[in-house]
Amino acid sequence: MEKKMTGIIFLLLIFLLTGCQEEPEQVAPEEQVLEQYETPEHRLEEFISLWNASDFSAMFEGYLDERSKDAYGTETFIDWQNQLHDQLEVKNVEVSYTAPEEDAVWDSELADFPVQIQMDTVIGTIEFDKTLTLLHETQGESEDWFVAWDPSFIVPELQKGxxxxxxxxxxxxxxIVDRNERPIAVNGTGYEIGVVPANFTKTEELALLLGVSPEFIDDKLNQSWVRPGHYVPIERITGNDPEQLERIFAIPGTVQKEVTMREYPYGASLSHISGFIGPITAEQLENREGQGYGPDDLIGREGLEEMLEDQLRGKQGGRIEIEKARQGGERITSVENEAAQGETIALTIDADLQKSTYDAMRYDAGTAAAVDPETGETLVLISKPGYDPNEFVMGVSGSRFRELANNPMEPMFNRFAANYEPGSTINPITAAIGLEAGTLDPAEGLTINGKTWQRHSSWAGYRVTRQHDDVPNPIDLNKALVYTDNIYFAQQAMEIGREGLVEGLTQFGFGEEIPFTLELTPSQISGNGVLGSEGQLADTSFGQGQMKTNILHLASMYEPLLTDGVMYKPTLFLDEEDQQVWKENLISADNAETIRNGLRDAIVHGHTQSANLNNIPIAGTSGMALERGQNNGYFVAYHAENQNFILAMMIEDLQDGQNSDYVAAAAAKVFQAAEQ
Incomplete structure (x- = not known):
């Protein structure tokens, strides 16, 4: 009993002590922060991101308000929108919005945003502005901002149905025009030939005249929409053959319509520059998907027509019309874009000088280039023979193409883009290198005897041969230039040395890309850029061995002789900057004058007397090179007083009795034509 009372008293004491202590301060529980809904602007950004990606399914499922979903459904919002994108060839959708002020206060139920919509379509780029409304609503268990949408966000004025x-x-x-605005590739007049089936029976006769198969015409006439009295277009032809047109129009049931058609007035002479347009290929159509091209379109196929397709083509235009279901089928214009004409491209080429040069080369194969030494502008650039670009405009037949491809003179091969051994036309460049290196004294005469020479017996069977061994000694630089003395230049190359000649030629642009609009094969010193032996050094000094030059580069290399050391980048477009320095300090004024004097004497006293005209003081030099089993003849020259252009010409495969004077005679005709 006593123990029990003790325990009770102990518990009472604990209770009393506890009650005397201060009651601890009550800490309020932390306030629970309710989850904030996305702001309307953030939701808009997400919606626009999906819109720009044309992800219509995600836009519909996650962002459309209930009214829009009910009103349009997936049939309109997803399926119809995809169908219209295909019909309009929509690409590059760019939707943006005007950002609200930083302190903007949102309505709790509605938010409006100005949006800007831009896209590329089959009629060009279309742009329009709209106001996009976001509504605050609950969908299922989600409470957020959702977009109110209608079909006018696809194209203006569009409604369901x-x-x-x-x-x-x-x-x-x-x-494309030349420097004097003469037409090179222009829009002329041709004819669309069609028939009215009810009056037409002579399928084979028309097919023969049009260069198509009878089956081709039958396929046109058997299209589902054709009716007996309908006009059915068959083919387009140029107006260059009046006799052909007369025979076509004499066939009962044929109809002619004038159409715009590409023309190339200078024909073959400018063909490898202009190129041509023709029916688009399957590969081109695939590569340009979404750019408004169709399977029946024409497109640049070669030359500048292909290279400048984007600038020349212009921008397609057109009209999007909406047939209104609610207004009894009334049509309204939603968007209209005017077609933008393609650019006019002016070249530095002088088309008349080009044709004069082409014609001067007669029926021979070869290449030529002319440059303005004061500007670097390309005045002439020829590959001969060329082809007639007008043949290709509406598509050349397979048999005709095979005929061109198998022609032994290779009219489809672009010679001005290739490189060839230049022969002795490189002698002035070798002289310039030796003069600047100080190894060549122009007044010092060398004693050279005989037709051939070798430095020492280790050359074995290799010997340098010169054309003229009757020139009296001593042979100085002037005589060497006049008579293109290979032995003289080979001996000077020994003094320059292999490394010195390579370095000098490199300074003249050998071994590097030619800075020109069109792709040209670079000039080369040798196959690997070095000279491996004294024999190769000798050959290179007079433009043979493994040396090759591009014809435009060869013409440009003579510029420093007239500009006292500067060689300009060759240009092709008239709006390019003139006098873009490619190389400089190549030769001093005194040394340049020395070589110029030799080049003038070479025409007056040398073996290219066909260029020694009474009224035109031509200066220049010639060369011959055996390449791929044929003798190619060269001539590089300029007017000694009016240095308007430097002409470089090469004619392939000179026959027995023909030599470099044959090429000089052709070049002389060019200078005569330029004076007229």
Missing amino acids: DTVHVTTTDPLRGE
């Missing part, structure tokens, strides 16, 4: 019609307008192709 409407029908969209597209009409395209082709741009007028830009033209």
Whole structure:
């Protein structure tokens, strides 16, 4: 009992002590922060991101408000929108919005945003502005901002149930002209030949005249829409053959319509520069998917027509019309774009000088180039023979193409883009290198005897041969230039040395890309850029061995002789900057004058007397090179007083009795034509 009372008293004491202590301060529980919903702007950004990616499914499922979903459903928002994107060839959708002020206060139920919509379509780029509304609503268990949408966000004025019609307008192709605005590739007049089936029976006769198969015409006439009285277009032809047109139009049931058609007035002479347009290939159509091209379109196929396709083509235009379901089928214009004409491209080429040069080369194969030594502008650039670009405009037949491809003179091969052994036309460059190196004294005469020479017996069977061994000694630089003395230049190369000649030629642009608009094969010193032996050093000094030059580069290499050391980058477009320095300090004024004097004497006293004209003081030099089993003849020259252009010409495969004077005679005709 006593123990029990003790325990009770102990518990009472504990209770009393506890009650005397201060009651601890109550700490309020932390306030629970409710989850914030996305701001309307953030939701808009997400929606626009999906819109730019054309992810219509994600836009519909996660962002459309209930009213829009009910009103349009996936059939309109997803399926119809995808169908219209295909019909309009929509690409590069760019939707943006005007950002609100930083301190903008949002309505709790509604938020409006100005949006800007831009996209590329079959009629060009279309742009329009709209106001996009976001509504704050609950969908299922989600409470957020959702987009109120209608079809006018696809194209203006579009409503559910409407029908969209597209009409395209082709741009007028830009033209290519020469430095004097003479036409090189222009829009002329041709004819679309069609028939009215009810009056037409002579399929085979028309097929023969048009260069197509009878089956081709039958396929046109058997299209599902054709009716007996309908006009059915068959083929387009140029107006260059009046006799052909007369025979076609004499066939009962044929109809002619004038159409714009590409023309190349200078024909073959400029063919490898202009190129041509022709029916688009399957590969080109695939590569340009989404750019408004169709399987029946024409496109640049070669030359500048292909290279400048984007600038020349212009921008397609057209009209998007909406057939309004709610207005009884009334049509309204939603968007209309005018077609933008392609650019006019002016070249530095002098088309008349080009044709004069082409014609001067007669029926021979070869290449030529002319440059303005004061500007670097390319005045002439020829590959002969060329082809007639007008043949290709509407598509050349397979048999005709095979005929061109198998022609032994290779009219489709671009010679001005290739390189060839230059022969003795490189002698002035070798002289310039020796003069600047101080190894060549122009007044010092060398004693050279005989037709051939070798430095020492270790050359074995190799000997240097010169054309003229009747020139009296001593042979100085002037005589060497006059008579293109290979032995003289080979001996000077020994003094320059292998490394010295390589270095000098490198300074003249050998072994590097030619800075020109069109791709040209670079000039080379040798196959590997070095000279491996004294024999190769000798050959290179007079433009043989493994040396090769591009014809345009060869003409440019003579510029320093007229500009006292500067060689300009060759240009092709008239709006390019003139006098772009490619190389400089190549030769001093005194040394340049020395070589110029030798080049003038070479015409007056040398073996190219066909260029020694009474009224035109031509200066220059010639060369011969045996390459791929044929003798190629060269001539490089300029007017000694009016140095308007430097002409470099090469004629392939000179026959027995022909030599470099044959080429000089052709070049002389060019200078005569330029004076007229």
